Amino acid sequence: AQSVTQLGSHVSVSEGALVLLRCNYSSSVPPYLFWYVQYPNQGLQLLLKYTTGATLVKGINGFEAEFKKSETSFHLTKPSAHMSDAAEYFCAVVYGGATNKLIFGTGTLLAVQP
Amino acid sequence: DTAVSQTPKYLVTQMGNDKSIKCEQNLGHDTMYWYKQDSKKFLKIMFSYNNKELIINETVPNRFSPKSPDKAHLNLHINSLELGDSAVYFCASSPSNTEAFFGQGTRLTVV
Numbered sequence: 001a002q003s004v005t006q007l008g009s010h011v012s013v014s015e016g017a018l019v020l021l022r023c024n025y026s027s028s029v030p031p032y033l034f035w036y037v038q039y040p041n042q043g044l045q046l047l048l049k050y051t052t053g054a055t056l057v058k059g060i061n062g063f064e065a066e067f068k069k070s071e072t073s074f075h076l077t078k079p080s081a082h083m084s085d086a087a088e089y090f091c092a093v094v095y096g097g098a099t100n101k102l103i104f105g106t107g108t109l110l111a112v113q114p
Numbered sequence: 115d116t117a118v119s120q121t122p123k124y125l126v127t128q129m130g131n132d133k134s135i136k137c138e139q140n141l142g143h144d145t146m147y148w149y150k151q152d153s154k155k156f157l158k159i160m161f162s163y164n165n166k167e168l169i170i171n172e173t174v175p176n177r178f179s180p181k182s183p184d185k186a187h188l189n190l191h192i193n194s195l196e197l198g199d200s201a202v203y204f205c206a207s208s209p210s211n212t213e214a215f216f217g218q219g220t221r222l223t224v225v
Contacts, residue, residue: 042219102206
């Protein structure tokens with residue numbers, strides 16, 4: 001079955017430290033890949049996406065992610081965490097075809113300690 | 115100005131009642147969705163419409179009935195509400211097999 005896995009439901013980092021949130025997908029055919037952020041009591045906001053082309057994609061708020069086909073991964077990174085980055089992060093995939101079905105991972109709650 | 119707007123933002127109702135959530139997008143997208151986010155933050159697709167046609171129905175109880183009067187609107191009607199229906203419901207739209215744009219969510223509490 002098509003799925004996306006986020007390792008670590010909770011990640012805690014210190015302000016200024018590297019942020020690494022992991023995402024793996026299951027498919028032999030590379031999907032389209034997305035990272036979304038959800039702040040408390042808010043909707044989901046797109047951080048970045050990979051469809052085709054350059055495998056390192058840059059998004060908003062200093063985040064970036066690298067598509068690695070050999071590892072079926074799309075991990076999200078940010079060199080230096082800020083307090084305002086504290087939120088829930090979701091990896092999502094679209095496997096193509098006519099269904100436009102966006103499948104989400106279970107989410108990772110990022111806490112940033114002062 | 116809002117791209118995807120849904121109303122109401124909060125909805126508290128008693129078991130057995132019927133309620134509706136409305137969604138409108140002004141992005142000109144062909145596809146609209148309803149997602150349910152449970153208490154553990156898990157997001158699951160419920161329905162997808164493309165140009166007013168239902169294309170995804172993810173084994174949702176038939177108490178839930180989406181209606182798309184035009185491609186800019188996708189409403190969700192829920193009959194005979196149950197405690198387990200309590201969740202945050204998100205409407206979203208997308209132009210194709212790319213990212214979806216989400217509304218702010220409707221927090222439904224069934225008491």
